[in-house]
Amino acid sequence: MTDHGPEGTREAGAAAVEALAQAGVRRFYTVPGESFLPVLAAVERDPALTLVSARHESGAAFMAEADAALTGHPAVAMATRGVGAGNLSIGLQTAYEGSTPLIALLGQVETDHLGKGAFQEVNLEAFLGPITKWVTTVHRGDRVAELVGRAYEIAVSGRPGPVAVALPADVLFTQVAAPLPIYGQAGRAGRPVAAESDVDELAKRLRAARSPVLVVGSGARGCHDPLIEVAEGYGLGVYTAFRRQDTFPNDHPHYLGHLGLGGGPTTRALREADLVVLVGNRLDEITSQGYSLPGAETDVVQVDVEPGPLGSPGRPVQRLTADVPSTLAALARRVGAAASASRDWTSARATYTKSVRIPDAEQRTGVHPARAVAALRRRLPADTIVTNDAGNFAAFLQRHWGFSHPRTQLGPVNGAMGYAVPAGVAAALAEPDRHVLAAAGDGGFLMTGMEVETAVRLGVDLTVAVFRNGLYGTIAMHQAMTYGELAAVDIGEVDVAAIARGLGARAFTVRDEAALDAALDSLSTTPSGVTVLDIVTDPDLIAPGARLSTDLH
Incomplete structure (x- = not known):
């Protein structure tokens, strides 16, 4: 089946994509599904649009959120039915708390199967309502572009935020007329002006x-x-x-x-x-x-x-x-x-x-997290875009990096783990002429680090710094303060560099500052492509100015 119908018509899925493209949307992030084939086909056929296939829907959603947060313009995340929406939902919640204009297009079961408990069916309006500004299900092909346009306008109006549109598979194949234009970015000029x-x-x-x-x-x-x-x-x-x-x-x-x-x-x-x-x-x-x-x-x-x-x-x-x-x-x-x-x-x-001064090397093993941040800050361009994951390692990054340029920080205000690497991929796509650093702990990297493959496949330039201490550090800190003992926070001795090489990236294992300087020398010599720095840190240095073994019991 194609999107070509009677003269002047196109599939409803193609009409939705056409409307979003006219409004200025340029990048669509997805794990593909059979329930929204016309949308996938339409994005792929438009040379002005970029279709990114991610390794997991959470990665696709984090990419769309980071893209929109960085550029100020909506990006699209797409997934299939209940299973895809479930995986994608973390990105919607991140966008909701972060006031980011994200648009989610979700394939849904055929209209005559709705409400019957069909394969992978979930009531997406009930499921996603609390973490979006607006969610709807489209029941007629001639309203697909209209409702996608309304979703766009809601996403960018007032305090920006995520929206979701559920698209039953049969509706997307309906032949419809050309879509009416939506306001797009011009609509932002209508924001209220103070008296x-x-x-x-x-x-x-x-x-x-x-x-x-x-x-x-x-x-x-x-x-x-x-x-x-x-x-x-x-x-x-x-x-x-x-x-x-x-x-x-x-x-x-x-x-x-x-x-x-x-x-x-x-x-x-x-x-x-x-x-x-x-x-x-x-x-x-x-x-x-x-x-x-x-x-x-x-x-x-x-x-x-x-x-x-x-x-x-x-x-x-x-x-x-x-x-x-x-x-x-x-x-x-x-x-x-x-x-x-x-x-x-x-x-x-x-x-x-005084609070942001770099401390002396006081670790018992590996690299001091603050000194690792200082080395990265010293060697990377001042306008580097930094995407950071959640976790205690991020406290060192946020304290010691020093942001001097606008639109250089992308971090989840909801504390979602797994954000940094997919966000870094999106930032590198959106701003190909700037350097991008994705900073993660080993816990966050092991959640979504497979998106390194996405970065390699797309040919973007990205540096990933993994602060590896073998712990879910934030939880370990709170357990130490509360009970004086730890539970379920251990992460094994994972060879992050080997994983990265297996995904096609260049990778270095860093166990001391000299090795970090050598890796950064290599990065400056050959800056293009994807590089992963597996930086081993001391798990006892649990937070700036605090040791797990002595300060939190």
Whole structure:
């Protein structure tokens, strides 16, 4: 069967792809299934589109999430029926918490089999509803493109997020007319603009405050220049939200720290602030340090296209439901009237810089994780895109990397393991002229490291750094603190480099800093292709400044 029908018609599956392509979608990530053959065929036939076959649906979904988070434009993840949707769902939940515009197209059983418990049938609307902005099942071929278009518009409107469309197999083969255009990226220009009077009020608050700070989240990605102008013009300290360190240059003198796990002493300026402005920031549990910040004595202003209720005790005094870039530009235009723009953040900045100093080599075996991060940061380009997995190793990465360029960090705010390698594949596809580093622990790598084969097959340039300590480190840390003993956290002595070579990559096993330098020398000599660094680390160095054997019992 082909997608060619009567003159001027095409299969409904092809019409859906055509509509998404017209809206600007360029990459589709999938594990192929027989329930959505017309969609697969249509993507493959369009030379402007890229169809990526992943090794697992979770990998495909993580790829689509990372692609969309990096570029700001939706990407598509595709899977078949209940089994594919089940595997893919982790990517949807990651996109939901990360406010990423992901579109999932899911094959479904034939319409006359719905509700009968057919092979691989799951009620996808009930299953995926809690982790998407919108989910629907299409029952007529002439509505496929329309509803896919609606899904697109919902994904990019307001606070972005994932959507899912279930497509019964028989519906996709229906011959339909050319699809009507969807708004695509032009629709983003319709985001609400803050009223001039509201911006005036905010500017007045910033000038009058004793120690105002910004907390910047994903809604301000790509806004380095206006953020810097606002921070300098009004004399503001700046914190970045959990795993959103790339939203403000970490080497700027007004940058005071990352509100991640174990924020510690760097949060003092935030705790003492009399005014906190949340900029494109959802104020999740980690960013708010367990919903304790901003404190009860702090006035809070929210600037977001879709502000949510505060979970912390802070006092909400102003809410601007508005587009973040245009609001920052409007604030920047008022900087000239900022009479009290000079505030001294020297002490708070010094606390931050002290916290990110590279420690001396104190490990008993292998490479110190912080020193491994420092070596990678020193040798890789400043605008390297870093994708990181969940796990305690990531605390070393986030503390010691230092993000100075916009759109250089991709990390799951929901703490999903298995993210880094597939995210790295997508980042390398989306930004082929930039270097990409995927950083994972051995636990996360063993979940989705098979996507190294995808990277090799696609011919992308990607460096994968695996911090291998033989533990599910985060769980081990919590067990040690709670019970003083460990359970079910061991990972065997896996030869990660051998696995990587088997998947077609170049690979090095690194057991000391000299070996790491040698591997990085080789990488600089031959930078193209996929390289996996199997970096053996000391399992006792469980977190920055903490030993598993002595500090957590």
